[in-house]
Amino acid sequence: MDLAALYDAWASRLLAFMMTITRDRHRAEDALQNLFVKLATNPPDLRDPRAYLFRAARREAWRSSEGRPERTLESLDVVAPTTEATDPQPLIAALGRLPEEQAEVVLLHAIEGFTFKEVAQIVRISADTAASRYRLALDKLKELLRRD
DSSP, X not given: OOHHHHHHHHHHHHHHHHHHHHSOHHHHHHHHHHHHHHHHHSOOOXXXXXXXXXXXXXXXXXXXXXXXXXXXXXXXXXXXXXXXXXXXXHHHHHHHTSOHHXXXXXXXXXXXXXXXXXXXXXXXXXXXXXXXXXXXXXXXHHHHHHHO
């Protein structure tokens, strides 16, 4: 396993995901660093690193967020794709106002492209619960975006 290549390929996406949990860029960066230190000291057999990395990132983010004050994603520099036609800031702000459980499902499914079954494995919930959280999140996002 080439750790540098793994970091280059996944770090920014994992950081964005970890920020939905920690709601703090510095804690997310620390958690990301801890994750890669663990990978360096005890490398797993990663044939397909995608699900493993997000599952491990989630665990590290939750560990680092214990006892943290509540913050919103609006105040963070979240990594988001941009296009000329669309300003991502209203969506990022709305995503930050979702409950953490819904925000992580949206990020994993809509942005990272995981199926609900894969999201369920990463988050350790049922696929039906993942789909339900996603549907509720989309309804709330539509409402928030209409208000703004």
